[in-house]
Every structure is written in structure tokens, then in C-alpha cells.
Amino acid sequence: MEKFKSIIRDYPFIAFIIAFVILAFVPSLVFTDVYQSHLATLIFVNIVVAAGLNIVKGYCGQVTVGHVGLFAVGSYTAGTLFLYLGLGFWATLPIAIIVTAFFGVAMGIPSFRLEGPYLALATLGGGEAIRLFIENGNFFRSTFGISDIPTPSLMGYNFDSPDRYYFISMTIMIIAVYFSFSILRSGVGRAFMSIREDPICAAAAGINVKKYKILAFILSAMFAGAAGAVYAHMPPGYIHPNNYTVIEMVTFLAMVVLGGLGHIWGGIIGAIVITIVYDLTRPLYKYQLLIFGLTIVLTILFMPKGLGGFIDRYFLEKRFKKKTGTEKTT
Amino acid sequence: MILKTKQLSKSFGGLKAINKVDFELPKNEIRGIIGPNGSGKSTFFNLVSGIYDSDPGSYIEFDGHDITFAPPHEIATYGLSRTFQLLRLYQDMTVIDNVMSGYHTRVPYKFFDAVIGRKKIWDQERAIKEEMMELLSFVGLADYAELNASELSGGQRRLLVLARAIAMKPKLLMLDEPAAGLSPVNVDNLMKIIMQLKEKYGLTLIIIEHILKVVMDTCNSVTVFDHGQKIAEGTPAQVKDDNAVIEAYLGKKMDDEEMRKALAV
Numbered sequence: 001m002e003k004f005k006s007i008i009r010d011y012p013f014i015a016f017i018i019a020f021v022i023l024a025f026v027p028s029l030v031f032t033d034v035y036q037s038h039l040a041t042l043i044f045v046n047i048v049v050a051a052g053l054n055i056v057k058g059y060c061g062q063v064t065v066g067h068v069g070l071f072a073v074g075s076y077t078a079g080t081l082f083l084y085l086g087l088g089f090w091a092t093l094p095i096a097i098i099v100t101a102f103f104g105v106a107m108g109i110p111s112f113r114l115e116g117p118y119l120a121l122a123t124l125g126g127g128e129a130i131r132l133f134i135e136n137g138n139f140f141r142s143t144f145g146i147s148d149i150p151t152p153s154l155m156g157y158n159f160d161s162p163d164r165y166y167f168i169s170m171t172i173m174i175i176a177v178y179f180s181f182s183i184l185r186s187g188v189g190r191a192f193m194s195i196r197e198d199p200i201c202a203a204a205a206g207i208n209v210k211k212y213k214i215l216a217f218i219l220s221a222m223f224a225g226a227a228g229a230v231y232a233h234m235p236p237g238y239i240h241p242n243n244y245t246v247i248e249m250v251t252f253l254a255m256v257v258l259g260g261l262g263h264i265w266g267g268i269i270g271a272i273v274i275t276i277v278y279d280l281t282r283p284l285y286k287y288q289l290l291i292f293g294l295t296i297v298l299t300i301l302f303m304p305k306g307l308g309g310f311i312d313r314y315f316l317e318k319r320f321k322k323k324t325g326t327e328k329t330t
Numbered sequence: 331m332i333l334k335t336k337q338l339s340k341s342f343g344g345l346k347a348i349n350k351v352d353f354e355l356p357k358n359e360i361r362g363i364i365g366p367n368g369s370g371k372s373t374f375f376n377l378v379s380g381i382y383d384s385d386p387g388s389y390i391e392f393d394g395h396d397i398t399f400a401p402p403h404e405i406a407t408y409g410l411s412r413t414f415q416l417l418r419l420y421q422d423m424t425v426i427d428n429v430m431s432g433y434h435t436r437v438p439y440k441f442f443d444a445v446i447g448r449k450k451i452w453d454q455e456r457a458i459k460e461e462m463m464e465l466l467s468f469v470g471l472a473d474y475a476e477l478n479a480s481e482l483s484g485g486q487r488r489l490l491v492l493a494r495a496i497a498m499k500p501k502l503l504m505l506d507e508p509a510a511g512l513s514p515v516n517v518d519n520l521m522k523i524i525m526q527l528k529e530k531y532g533l534t535l536i537i538i539e540h541i542l543k544v545v546m547d548t549c550n551s552v553t554v555f556d557h558g559q560k561i562a563e564g565t566p567a568q569v570k571d572d573n574a575v576i577e578a579y580l581g582k583k584m585d586d587e588e589m590r591k592a593l594a595v
Contacts, residue, residue, distance in 0.1 A: 178447065182445055182446065182451075187439075188444050193423050193431065194431040197420035198418045200418065203381070203401070203402040204411075204412055204414075205406060205435075207403055316476055316477075319476065323473065
């Protein structure tokens, strides 16, 4: 067991391969109908977005409310590339990631001068502007949405149904989560955190604050772009501007806040919980925003570090007691 | 000379917070900076570390680099580290993360390696962590490594800030009131640790401090600021007897005639 632990420590991707294998067997062993596969794909898409949002908001501390705009950029890059050039998933995914990264730069530039609620307003404007641009341009087929975006196929095998597409979304999710883990556990993650806590002190400690802020925005935009492309190609392959409103933004925020801002698992836990709750409360769609708004407020009031921080805290106090023999209370 | 300023000035509107200061600091010296509140000590630190831009005509040189217009993160990479009067602790990070973030300028790997997550990275990260744990146990905070910085007591926070500033292995360490708010016993303890660290890393030190006993006991030389100007410089003994210094701190020395006049009004 010790040996296994040290192997995982040196080569963390082995843990992700194990997770991949386990998740690969879930549909055939656990799921009872196709809808559950569809739901799982949605969860994976949301995990990718939330993991990216956790980088910029949770770690770097830049309050961005325009992330859904970047998600839309990812989706619509994929959608329009299919519509006008007929490109398939394997071409649209990387292009969507790159294009969204550029939009991330634009979204990040206000953060040089603005912070807190003012940055939130600026990015909210940015996100809404992207949505309105898509909604009012005939180029993007705003009225009816873009439909029949094809599912990917690999070596003759077409991932054309939800239970097949599950594997595509899962693979992307595992890769994205692996990248987010390696980034956040390295010195880069620490630099992000120092900027969140105190930009002036971070600068004095040798961290190039502007560079790292933009880096955080680019990275999270790339995550959002990948998620957007996966979402666009998800069967039945239909996207519409109405899927990228502030309501979606609130759910993304609720995911990160509930999972734990600045916790490495934060976005992932939150995305799983919120997506399932979102699905279960569909009959109460009038009250969904109320539920998620309330979730954010209550989590910040009673669990400022979210579920992830809450669980961490429990184990930390246990360890501290064992080490020093004293109770640590705050 | 490790640090040299010429005609260093900074004004905020009409107020000249620092007015034409020439400052020179040889290597391996411990320099104390004293002066009443508002005399420009902290502004001097902020100018040197690049947090404020100095006025035109100023010149700052650190270790052979012209840093007059350099941004703070660049100055840090040349080996200048500082602490803040208000600590600026990373409250929501663990103690060990606080110290490790001070290591930033020395992190050996490139960003791209970190994204891929190669084995090399985790080896180096562990080496950094071990080194920083050593530093933490040196200042006596090893048991608290996994706690949040916000859970430490006032004295422990001062030690943590010191450790974080040391983590980058600076050539010059500037301490802004390291002992503010500590009890006499803790002050002695802190100064002992600072002296040990100086020996261990071969540091040059600048210390702003209001506790004059600390300055007089530990510093090789003292610079006195008042109203943004350097009014005296020399060994602690020289500075203690300097008329300008006594005037700045206690008021003017008057003869009987002057005193009578002053009281009559």
C-alpha cells in the first residue's frame, strides 16, 4: 500500500487512468437508461467548466461573472465551424479551445485595474455582450439555433448516442481535471493563491501579478472552451443562445462556491451535486434560481470553504490533535 | 554597495514624503532606520522595493542593477526581499503554502512542465517543501505547518512573515517594524532569530523599528529620517547624541532665555 501511494505521488496520471477505467464501466454496470448517460455527460461538461472557474475565481481570486460567455464562445465556435465549413468534433475542439483562450485574454484585461464587485460587473457585461452578439446575428442562426451538429467518430466508430458520447465527455473531463490538478498543485497554483490573498505582497515576493492574472483567465477560458465544444457536439447536437444566460452563470458559480472556492476538488464536487440537484428540480423550474442563489448565500455564510474545505477541516483537526495532543479551536 | 539611492524623491500631491535622499548601504551591514511617524521610512521601503514609482530625477541601484523603473516582481528576482508593517499575510493559505509562495523566484521548473505534471516537478516540489519545513522549524512553526495562517497568534504571524521573506534567499532583507506589538521577551527572541538567519544566509539587513533599544543594540549603523529627509547617519552612539535627532524626537534643546520666552507666550 505504501509503495502504491508513492507511485501515485510520483506519477499522478496513474490515478487518473484508474479513474478512467472505473468510470468506463459505470454505464454498463450502474446506469439503467440512456437518460442517465445524458445526465452524466452534462455533469462532465459542468465539471470542466467549474474546474476552470475554480482556477480563476477560487485560486486567483478574480471574481468573474462572464464565464458563461466563454462557454458560449466555445460552443458557437464549434457550431459555426460545422455550419459553414463542415468540420467535425476533432477539428472544432482544439480550435474552440484556442479561440476561447483569446476571449479569455479580453475578459482578463479589466482585472488589471478592477477588483471585487467592479470586476464582476465588467465581466458580467462581457459575458452578456457575447450572448447578445450571438443572439442578434443571423450569422449564428440565433432564432432557431444551430442543430444537427454531428457527434464525433473515431476509426469508424460513431459516438452517436448519449451512452456512447459518455466516453468522449468523460475522457475530456479526466484530461481537464488532470491538467487543473497539476497546475494548481504546482508553484503556479501557489502564485495564483498569493495574488488572491494580497497582490501587493505577491508582487514583492517576485510574482508577476499581471502575467499570472491573465494566465488564470486564459487557462479557465480554455477549460470553458473545451466544455463548450463538448456541449455543442453532445447528441442531439443543438445549441441556442438561451442556453447561455445569467441563469447558467449562477449555476456555475453555485457549483464552485458549494464545492469550495480555492479547494482543489471544489469545482468537481460542486458540479456533481449541483447538476444532479438541477436535474431533480426541473419540475420546479420557476424556483431553480431561488434555490441556487440561496445555496450560494447559505454556503458562504455557514461553510465559507464549501464542502471540500469542510471535509478537509475535519481531517486536519484530527491530524493536528494526533500530532500535538492539543485541541485546535478557532 | 549593495543598495544606493541618489536624489530619491516622492511626493503625494503637495506633500514631499521623501525629499532628495542619498542612501548607501554596504554589504553585510545591519542598518537601522528610525524617525518619527510620518517621516517617510515606509515610503522609502516602498520606493526601493518598487511598489511606488519614484519621482523623476531619482535613481536607485541594487546590486549593480538600475531598478529605478523596475516593477516589484523584477526587483525581487534580483534578490531584494521585504516585509510589510501590516504583515500582509496570506490569511487563507496554510502556513507552509505561505512560506512556499515566498520561494517563487527560485522555483526551478517551467510552467509547461507543471501543466504536463512530470515526475521531475513533484520531486522538486517535495524538495522545496522539505527545505521550507526546515525553515519553519528554525523559526519554530513546524507544528503549525498545515493550519491556516489566520489561526496563528500575533507573535507567530511575525515569525511567519519573516520566514516567508527569507524563503527566496535574498541578498538584502528589508524589515518594516518586525517587532511591532510584541512583548519584550518576544522581541528578544525575534531579534535572536533574525541575527541567526543573517549569519546563516549572509544577509544584508535594513530594519525600521520604533523600539530604539532594538536598533541601538543590533544595528551597525543608523539612518534617521524626519519629514522625508535624511537628517543623520552614523553609528548608534553618534546618532544618539546628534542634535537634529534629539530635536526630531524630543523637541529643541533650549537655553534659559529661550525657555522663558516660550513659556511667556
